[in-house]
Amino acid sequence: MRTNRTSKQIRSVPATLWALGLVLALALTLGGLTGAAHAQEEFKYGAVMPVTGPIPQYGEYFIRGSQLALEDLEKGGWIDGRKIRVVLEDGKNDPKVSLAAINKLINIDKVPIVETVGSSVVLALGPVAQENRVILVNTAAQNPNVRKIGNFIFSLVPLADGVMQTTARQAVEGMKAKTAGLLFVNNEYGRGVSSTFQKLFEGSGGKVVASEIHAQGETDFTTPLTKLKFANADIVFFVGHENELGYALKKAKQIGMKSRWLAPPGVFNPLTLTLAGDAAEGLQAADYPFDPVYGTERMRAFGKRYQERFRVLPGNAAARTYDAIMLYAAALKTGGRTPEQIRDYLLSVKNFDGVSGPVTFDKEGITLEQPVVRVVQGGKIILMK
Amino acid sequence: MNYFFYVISLVAIYGILTVSLNLVVGYTAILSVAHAAFMGIGAYAAALLLTGWGFNFFATLPVAMAVAGLVSGILAVSTLRLKGDYYIIGSFGFQVILYNVFLNWIGLTGGPFGIRNIPRPQAFGSNLRYAILTLGFLAVCLWVARRVGESPYGKVLRAIREDEAAAASIGKNVTRYKVSVFVLSSMLASVGGALYAGLISYIDPFTFTIHESIFLLALVIIGGSGNVYGSVVGAAVLIVIPEALRFFDVPTTVASPIREILYGLLMILFLRFRPKGLLPERITPGMVR
Amino acid sequence: MAHWLLLQLLINGIVAGSLYALLAISFATIYAPTKTFHFAHASIYVYSGYFLYQFAMGWGWPLPVSILGGVVTAGAMGVLVDRVVYTPLRRSGAGVMEVLLSSFAVFVVLQSVLLLVWKSDPRTIRVPEVLKNGIPFGVLTVTPLDLLTVATAGAVLAAVAVFMRYTRLGKAIRAIENDAGMAVMVGIPTEGVRMATFFLGSALVAVAAVFTALDKGLEPTIGVQALLVAVVAMIVGGVGSFPGAALAGLLLGVVENLGIWKIPSEWKSTITFSVLALFLLFRPSGFFGQRVARYSE
Missing domain, CATH: 3.40.50.2300 (Response regulator)
Known part of the structure; x- marks a missing residue:
């Protein structure tokens, strides 16, 4: 690889010792600290x-x-x-x-x-x-x-098993949706929540007509949204993080999507609304009761x-x-x-x-908190009945 | 002390990965950025056979090695026969394809969910025992690498590294040598991957990215390209330092980028001022040319 | 409905492809004459987006000024990487492989510095809404920004073609690409030309980054994918052929987008690499490249 490589024997003992010494010292520090970390009052x-x-x-x-x-x-x-x-x-x-x-x-x-x-x-x-x-x-x-x-x-x-009951009911009864397109983040959260929703939504007579995935931290939603747009579903059910939702909503508006958007709890967040701007208008979700303003x-x-x-x-x-x-x-x-x-x-x-x-926790240690339904209207987050 | 043995195992596993990469990078001057992909093949093969088929850990190793050998053979034959930088680009592309397969072939790999609860071999359940097991494998790996290095075969590899045209002109089938050492290296990497799966007990695609491949290359360079003991030292230094950082109150937002900057800078500085690494290659007289 | 979707995907593909063409050219501009596999090109790409962000959103410069600033700063940064890392390394006798390794290291360092400076939160650059709101054509939509992207990419590519063919510097770059030794002998100042290629390549990648940032926002991790596309397009087009690289970039964009018509969209980047794999296996010289030598022949 190196052009000027010498062929004579090289023995670099100091470097060897230096390296091994460094490793040893670090290992000892590590071991020492391990032992010392106990006796604390706090x-x-x-x-x-x-x-x-x-x-x-x-x-x-x-x-x-x-x-x-x-x-x-x-x-x-x-x-x-x-x-x-x-x-x-x-x-x-x-x-x-x-x-x-x-x-x-x-x-x-x-x-x-x-x-x-x-x-x-x-x-x-x-x-x-x-x-x-x-x-x-x-x-x-x-x-x-x-x-x-x-x-x-x-x-x-x-957890989603409880909250999605409310979400699916909102899709069918509140939004009168017959068809839904799913757009979810490719991880345990996205798949778990969207499949729970799909089961409940289809159980109450709805139909999922398209299903698209995006990567964690995705910023470019052109491709999945193009496919969803042409699937022409009544609603898009989005599962992902605040930043992803912000980008997706923005893009959906830009490419002229007409479907209304529904999301899981926790997305009514300053980050989503900042990124999406007025594209967040009409976004609904069965959300957590926590509301720092109202x-x-x-x-x-x-x-x-x-x-x-x-x-x-x-x-x-x-x-x-x-x-x-x-x-x-x-x-x-x-x-x-x-x-x-x-x-x-x-x-x-x-x-x-x-x-x-x-x-209050149930027997399995899961909170008994019940969701509320919210919607973005006129740039504000409004509680629905 | 439990944690200490965990770190030891990690060092041994990265030692195996680095030593095996050194065979292609250091001995033969083939630059592969797909080593993490072969580590991934080993990890997935072991994890799937252990969790889904109830295989014994040691029985998964031949399967992992066979799969890694086969896949690396295909990659090697298609790219190493070309002159120029094509094999770099080929391994680069291959790394990404394999990552996508791990990520998107959910039926097989569990996709982004990864595979959980990967058992360790029964006799090596504790961290101490697992450390002994991984050190044992590291020793075997070092022995193989040394044997390869000292054999006539290894001398041809070094000749190819120094002057490909010359090696070809004395009648050596350059492609065959390159392909075979690449396959050997990938098979060893798969063993490292399998041990890794057992240590962490959880694997997902995000471990086996191009960043990991670059990290492994850095270990080879810093340790000493062409010196297999150097690879172990390189792995030890760069695994232990960040683990030791956990004990100081460095804010984590700052600590992880700093760790990356550290190894990146080390790599640049070593390439520039100490290209032979911490432990330079020992070249016995008559070995080259 | 289905054929409309296909048409929309084709439009998306052309928009993406025009940026891919820029990426391919930017990488080839550096790679072809200097033979430097500049992996840190991925970092230059990301940084130019963040420069734009800093200028436009951080310091409130007008958008066109910020864009120009981002492109120029990126160009300077490319030269800096070469002067600080690659060139000293070359002079110390290192080979192609060491330079490549150092470019990985530069990539890792720059990526982490980016995280320290700008954090990992996503960033968007405020663009006049009219640029982004789609113009409907029946069920199809195109945004003005899309049109601007395609137009700019086309103009820049044409300018590069003219530059390479008719200017002294362009001719010098091509001369070095064909035969570096000969170029030195006929008195071409190779170091100066080398700096120019790094500047030009980095500025070109910045143009692609700027349009991506305006349209899709920024995340610290977008560089690698862009680099992959650039490299694949260069191979498919044929190393050494600028028109080939540009054409292949465009084609890749279209193939990627049409490909996901039937297969799930998460396989998009795999499509790119399947194309690469096919070319490496059956036509390593690409469409327009010189024949690639094989050992077995």
Whole structure:
């Protein structure tokens, strides 16, 4: 490869030693730190979040939501003076990276509880948490299979199997749709939610006439939307993230699509509306009750504080992160220390006063929250009856 | 300590991948950007046979190697017979095709969902034991690579690297040598992939991208192109540093790009100022020409 | 309805293909004379989009000025990459393979720097709405931006063709491409020409990036796919043939878009590579390239 390669024998002992020494030193540091990480006075709250990667907005929701929660706990004197520390790892919404992160959190940081988002990630981390008997809190994944993982898995967000009942009813009764085209993100979330919707929609007499997939973080929707346009369905049911929906709506308007749009919960988000502009007009979804502008007093107070602090309105996940940390603190205050005790506490709470709304879990650890239907009208998000 | 053994296994697995890539890049000067794809073939073959067919882990290895060997053979025959940079472009395209197959052939690979709960061989369940297993495979891989390097066959490979036309002019069938070493390298990579699947217990297409292929190339260069021990050192350095970073309070948004910048810069600096890598190739007299 | 869809897909294909033609030419401009497999071209592509974003949205420059700024900055950046990384490496005696490896490294570094500077959030550039709202022709639609894209691409390609054929610099580039040694002997300042090719190639890729950014917005990861298209088009057209590369780019756009008429659209990028695989197997010289030597002959 190199033209001036010498053929005489080269022995570069210093370099060899240097390299091996470096590796050894690092390995030892690593091992040493492993041992030292135990004896700490504070409680730990682990999190595997997509701080970078295709959906970094969720990392941001977490960082901001947890910051506010910790401030409030500090004001309240922590848990008998013992702090809670958040240990955050970047999972990039990539199950593999997230698995490495949760293994580190469980084995080295010894956290009793881990919060995460993203269906692919929750489904990958769930079995690990279950096996190690560590609580996994889901604050944004909707795939219905999350329910089946085990009794250490809690979901502060309702899963698609429940919410899609309302969504499909809205499609058939509210929007009077006979046909639907699906457009969903190519991952566990997109496939799980869209197939749940399809089953329920076709069960109530509707027909899915086209089905298109897009990649995570896609910006160019020309091709799938062209195919959907010519399928000429009454509605497009979109499953994906806020940014993707923003681009898709915009493109749909530009190519003159007439279908109305329906989406899963969580998409009425400043990001979607900014990207889509007036192309979001008429978008409907069975949504979470959390509303930082028009919601309950507690929601509004949280929204106001968040906005003053970070200059944007909080997304759903930010509010749920806040609640998850508060629930953990409440469990600690009752004297719960082991993951089992915390689990039992979580199962016992009734209408916990969260900023995302009252929280009650069912037997399987999934929130009982019920969706509401919203629509974009005149650039505003309006609650439908 | 559990985590420590996990990192050791990771180093051993990347050692296998890097050593095998070194056979083509370092010994023969064939630049392949499809190594992650062959790692993927191994990982998927093992994962599918383990989860779907109840194969024993060790029984999956011959299958993984056979598939990787076959596929790499097709790629090698079609591109390595051409002079010029065609094999780079061919491997580049091939990497992307295979990634798309992993991603979109949902019936077989599970697509973006990946494959979960991949079991480890029963006797090697704990992280400590799995580390021993992977180190064992690394040792075998090193032994093979050394044997290849020191054999007359290996000398021809180096001759091809130094001067292709000269090697051809003394009657060596250059294409045949190139194809065979490429196939061997890919088969070893598939073993690395299978071990990887067992270690992580979860695989998905996003692991086996062109970025991973470039990362593996960086390991070869930094470790020392043509020196198989260098490859292990390269893998160790670049796997351990980022893992060690986890222990310092570096914000993750900054840490992961910095990790990438680090290995990119290292690669540029090594190419420029220390092209022979951390452990330069040892060339015994009479080996070349 | 079905044949209308096909017609719409054809239109989409021509729009995409005209950008692909630009990509192919931009890569070939650098590759053909310098023989540098410039993988970091993918980064230049992404960066020029983000430069445009920074100028137009960050600093509020008028759109045409921002576009020009983005193109020129990208050109300068291409030259910089060559001067800082490739050329010192060449001078230190490294071969083609080391330069290629370093271009991967540059790609990785630039990609991560981009993440640190602009974060990974998607970005859109505000464009006058009239440019983006489709003009309906029956069930078919074309946006003014589409028309502008095709027109610009055509004009730029024509300008490049004229430049290569009639200007001194263009002739010098082609001379180096045909025989670098001879070019030195007849007194062509090869280093100067090399810088010019990097500038020109990078500026051309920026034009493609700008139109993509205006239409579809920006994400940090869009570079690799663009580079793949450029390389495949160059191979299919035949290395060394500029018209061939442009034509092949256009064709690729059309084939990709028509291809997904029946197969699911997620296989789109696989279509590109199946085309590549077929050419490598049966016609490695592409449509218009010189014959490719084989070992077995």
